[in-house]
Amino acid sequence: xxxxxxxxxxxxxxxxxxxxxxxxxxxxxxxxxxxxxxxxxxxxxxxxxxxxxxxxxxxxxxxxxxxxxxxxxxxxxxxxxxxxxxxxxxxxxxxxxxxxxxxxxxxxxxxxxxxxxxxxxxxxxxxxxxxxxxxxxxxxxxxxxxxxxxxxxxxxxxxxxxxxxxxxxxxxxxxxxxxxxxxxxxxxxxxxxxxxxxxxxxxxxxxxxxxxxxxxxxxxxxxxxxxxxxxxxxxxxxxxxxxxxxxxxxxxxxxxxxxxxxxxxxxxxxxxxxxxxxxxxxxxxxxxxxxxxxxxxxxxxxxxxxxxxxxxxxxxxxxxxxxxxxxxxxxxxxxxxxxxxxxxxxxxxxxxxx
Amino acid sequence: xxxxxxxxxxxxxxxxxxxxxxxxxxxxxxxxxxxxxxxxxxxxxxxxxxxxxxxxxxxxxxxxxxxxxxxxxxxxxxxxxxxxxxxxxxxxxxxxxxxxxxxxxxxxxxxxxxxxxxxxxxxxxxxxxxxxxxxxxxxxxxxxxxxxxxxxxxxxxxxxxxxxxxxxxxxxxxxxxxxxxxxxxxxxxxxxxxxxxxxxxxxxxxxxxxxxxxxxxxxxxxxxxxxxxxxxxxxxxxxxxxxxxxxxxxxxxxxxxxxxxxxxxxxxxxxx
Amino acid sequence: xxxxxxxxxxxxxxxxxxxxxxxxxxxxxxxxxxxxxxxxxxxxxxxxxxxxxxxxxxxxxxxxxxxxxxxxxxxxxxxxxxxxxxxxxxxxxxxxxxxxxxxxxxxxxxxxxxxxxxxxxxxxxxxxxxxxxxxxxxxxxxxxxxxxxxxxxxxxxxxxxxxxxxxxxxxxxxxxxxxxxxxxxxxxxxxxxxxxxxxxxxxxxxxxxxxxxxxxxxxxxxxxxxxxxxxxxxxxxxxxxxxxxxxxxxxxxxxxxxxxxxxxxxxxxxxxxxxxxxxxxxxxxxxxxxxxxx
Numbered sequence: 001x002x003x004x005x006x007x008x009x010x011x012x013x014x015x016x017x018x019x020x021x022x023x024x025x026x027x028x029x030x031x032x033x034x035x036x037x038x039x040x041x042x043x044x045x046x047x048x049x050x051x052x053x054x055x056x057x058x059x060x061x062x063x064x065x066x067x068x069x070x071x072x073x074x075x076x077x078x079x080x081x082x083x084x085x086x087x088x089x090x091x092x093x094x095x096x097x098x099x100x101x102x103x104x105x106x107x108x109x110x111x112x113x114x115x116x117x118x119x120x121x122x123x124x125x126x127x128x129x130x131x132x133x134x135x136x137x138x139x140x141x142x143x144x145x146x147x148x149x150x151x152x153x154x155x156x157x158x159x160x161x162x163x164x165x166x167x168x169x170x171x172x173x174x175x176x177x178x179x180x181x182x183x184x185x186x187x188x189x190x191x192x193x194x195x196x197x198x199x200x201x202x203x204x205x206x207x208x209x210x211x212x213x214x215x216x217x218x219x220x221x222x223x224x225x226x227x228x229x230x231x232x233x234x235x236x237x238x239x240x241x242x243x244x245x246x247x248x249x250x251x252x253x254x255x256x257x258x259x260x261x262x263x264x265x266x267x268x269x270x271x272x273x274x275x276x277x278x279x280x281x282x283x284x285x286x287x288x289x290x291x292x293x294x295x296x297x298x299x300x301x302x303x304x305x306x307x308x309x310x311x312x313x314x315x316x317x318x319x320x321x322x323x324x325x326x327x328x329x330x331x332x333x334x335x336x337x338x339x340x341x342x343x344x345x346x347x348x349x350x351x352x353x354x
Numbered sequence: 355x356x357x358x359x360x361x362x363x364x365x366x367x368x369x370x371x372x373x374x375x376x377x378x379x380x381x382x383x384x385x386x387x388x389x390x391x392x393x394x395x396x397x398x399x400x401x402x403x404x405x406x407x408x409x410x411x412x413x414x415x416x417x418x419x420x421x422x423x424x425x426x427x428x429x430x431x432x433x434x435x436x437x438x439x440x441x442x443x444x445x446x447x448x449x450x451x452x453x454x455x456x457x458x459x460x461x462x463x464x465x466x467x468x469x470x471x472x473x474x475x476x477x478x479x480x481x482x483x484x485x486x487x488x489x490x491x492x493x494x495x496x497x498x499x500x501x502x503x504x505x506x507x508x509x510x511x512x513x514x515x516x517x518x519x520x521x522x523x524x525x526x527x528x529x530x531x532x533x534x535x536x537x538x539x540x541x542x543x544x545x546x547x548x549x550x551x552x553x554x555x556x557x558x559x560x561x562x563x564x565x566x567x568x569x570x571x572x573x574x575x576x577x578x579x580x581x582x583x584x585x586x587x588x589x590x591x592x593x594x595x596x597x598x599x600x601x602x603x604x605x606x607x608x609x610x611x612x613x614x615x616x617x618x619x620x621x622x623x624x625x626x
Numbered sequence: 627x628x629x630x631x632x633x634x635x636x637x638x639x640x641x642x643x644x645x646x647x648x649x650x651x652x653x654x655x656x657x658x659x660x661x662x663x664x665x666x667x668x669x670x671x672x673x674x675x676x677x678x679x680x681x682x683x684x685x686x687x688x689x690x691x692x693x694x695x696x697x698x699x700x701x702x703x704x705x706x707x708x709x710x711x712x713x714x715x716x717x718x719x720x721x722x723x724x725x726x727x728x729x730x731x732x733x734x735x736x737x738x739x740x741x742x743x744x745x746x747x748x749x750x751x752x753x754x755x756x757x758x759x760x761x762x763x764x765x766x767x768x769x770x771x772x773x774x775x776x777x778x779x780x781x782x783x784x785x786x787x788x789x790x791x792x793x794x795x796x797x798x799x800x801x802x803x804x805x806x807x808x809x810x811x812x813x814x815x816x817x818x819x820x821x822x823x824x825x826x827x828x829x830x831x832x833x834x835x836x837x838x839x840x841x842x843x844x845x846x847x848x849x850x851x852x853x854x855x856x857x858x859x860x861x862x863x864x865x866x867x868x869x870x871x872x873x874x875x876x877x878x879x880x881x882x883x884x885x886x887x888x889x890x891x892x893x894x895x896x897x898x899x900x901x902x903x904x905x906x907x908x909x910x911x912x913x914x915x916x917x918x919x920x
């Protein structure tokens with residue numbers, strides 16, 4: 001990736017200098033935990049302040065849900081560089097687990113939730129053993145295959161209600177779900193942020209950037225990849241566990257939704273993959289837009305999704321956070337000596353990016 | 355006991371005449387024993403014996419296709435040798451997986467200079483220092499002060515101070531090469547394998563590079579084994595040189611000895 | 627006897643899979659991307675034929691000859707669509723992260739799917755071909771005539787592609803680009819145009835198969851993804867660079883599916899296909915016949 005510099009950004013540059021953005025990032029880095037606490041407080045307030053159950057609370061709860069899913073995807077896709085097109089498989093597994101346990105076996109919700117996360121993690125370990133040894137597009141397609149296979153299985157089995165799925169009648173109130181998704185999101189964001197500054201996070205990024213080099217440096221990449229994959233599955237499965245009850249209905253189509261999987265990826269990309277805030281921002285933003293389109297132009301929301309995906313990939317692959325970071329670090333490089341730090345002749349030997 | 359007595363003796367012997375024929379001089383850091391690697395009908399590495407002793411800078415030269423990189427790959431575990439044994443600090447590492455060998459103390463620099471482009475130089479260095487100990491406690495802790503200090507120290511060492519927070523991909527090729535070099539030093543390897551370190555470096559930088567390598571060898575006590583095509587470079591930096599041709603070891607000795615070796619000349623001129 | 631029937635069914639439908647997969651393999655080999663929108667070309671082919679027939683006869687049914695007349699039209703239309711997609715959208719992400727190319731084609735796939743739903747509703751449709759006697763019976767095996775015609779059609783398309791690649795100038799240009807784009811550019815081949823032509827041809831062949839599928843199965847806007855995945859399975863099995871390998875792979879997949887449907891239940895066919903995919907990827911990602919891909 002080369003630093004973006006063009007004449008068109010001149011206006012933007014004069015309004016908001018790279019230095020300013022850089023300061024913004026430094027500020028956020030230094031006070032990350034404080035910001036997280038503030039965000040938690042802000043997010044927890046609306047129901048207390050009078051937001052009633054109903055359309056808006058549902059939309060916001062869904063925003064949290066998608067943020068969880070996008071962030072979870074990003075752990076394996078953005079941080080580790082293994083783009084999974086089948087993360088929703090764990091979503092569906094979690095969703096069906098809670099649905100079956102609460103409806104057919106009358107198990108109380110908290111236990112069913114833990115079971116959902118557990119089953120998701122267990123299947124992640126099994127599936128991961130098979131697919132994590134693949135690279136690049138083989139991995140992506142394999143995960144897509146896994147998603148469709150699990151979808152197919154739930155269509156066939158009786159316990160999952162076959163193609164018609166399951167209807168759940170006794171579910172907690174909307175406020176409960178609001179806080180449930182919100183809490184999981186906060187917990188996940190905190191965890192991902194913490195890990196991104198430890199060696200564990202560094203190694204994941206190294207695997208993304210150059211897995212062979214990471215192996216040559218002594219890291220057992222299988223171990224790290226599996227950990228990331230399982231972590232991603234855990235949160236996805238947990239979110240799914242909540243979803244089936246939230247939605248009071250689950251069927252193969254909604255539980256194992258390939259279009260949603262693409263939606264999550266788009267959210268992570270637009271916001272800025274590989275960061276903590278990126279997927280969250282992307283999820284909030286894109287979900288709101290899609291909701292709006294769904295109400296205003298019924299049926300067109302997925303067309304929009306397709307177009308958004310195309311547009312993002314072609315024009316905007318670093319996403320918001322990524323592009324801003326690149327912009328901010330431009331100045332830093334030149335300020336700190338940059339090319340002048342070595343012989344000028346080296347510029348003739350700049351290796352081309354892969 | 356016995357090992358210690360050998361150690362004392364070997365230190366004495368090392369300071370006087372070289373005795374490359376006496377294999378019990380000092381414990382070699384790396385030893386290969388008739389290592390062989392075949393690809394289908396082609397024998398890329400043919401019963402090669404080499405030895406690298408502690409504190410040495412050893413060069414590996416030979417015409418293109420001689421099997422040098424393949425030998426490296428066998429040593430690091432990227433490829434598995436078909437025959438023969440490889441010993442690191444007297445431990446048989448022949449069938450070990452790549453990451454395990456790296457953890458055991460071999461560092462490797464690549465021909466095409468591989469570093470982690472998207473991360474800052476600092477992050478690259480910190481990553482290199484923590485060489486894959488699977489200790490959970492270490493895994494989840496943030497990098498400590500002394501490591502950060504050491505990374506600064508090494509950056510200064512190669513005159514790259516101030517570039518710690520720059521994204522590694524933005525550095526020039528020469529700077530990236532030096533970054534890869536100090537990343538290896540962060541890891542404090544017992545043995546550092548360098549694959550064509552002089553490749554793509556302009557002549558004035560080469561002098562600096564030789565200095566850095568020598569300094570690392572002395573100050574950091576890094577044992578170095580390098581592949582190189584640039585003859586001037588390798589003759590100046592290496593203590594001892596091995597020559598490979600057609601997968602076989604055809605010569606071994608000091609730079610002077612190699613330069614006057616007819617068989618080596620023949621190999622390079624295609625008469626072998 | 628039942629098993630022979632299943633095998634025959636499998637071979638008949640397998641040829642169609644082959645025709646689709648061959649285009650997929652071509653794009654993979656030449657443009658170096660995995661086109662997740664490939665199945666949508668099959669869908670578009672089916673619908674194009676449906677609507678042309680509808681236009682001609684007022685109803686989506688007709689004689690065999692009338693149907694066959696639509697094939698060249700369908701191929702022409704979808705060729706243009708494929709060419710345009712590559713030239714305008716896909717070309718922009720070639721050479722970047724593989725993941726991005728996957729995502730772009732998946733985005734295109736979703737967009738096309740959803741537009742189709744909006745335009746033609748999600749209800750399945752089919753083309754009715756009128757026969758006095760719809761099936762043949764050979765040695766106790768029932769062979770529906772339309773399936774036989776589709777089989778021949780699919781083989782015809784595949785062979786035509788093979789001949790095209792081997793014998794024509796454009797075909798040679800395509801093969802040159804697949805081996806070494808830079809060298810091809812140096813000898814004066816317009817690489818961008820060639821890539822777009824490849825995309826167009828692959829899409830066109832898939833659409834031809836789609837038209838046949840509309841007559842023997844049915845079509846609905848979301849049918850594409852399954853064909854894309856089946857193509858992937860076939861190409862992984864047969865190898866990216868090998869048309870014969872893909873050919874065998876297609877026939878085999880068809881046979882396996884029909885056997886599963888007949889002996890177990892048709893519900894399990896997809897599960898079997900996907901399991902095959904996973905197993906193949908683990909065991910032999912470069913295919914049984916093909917060369918190394920990156």
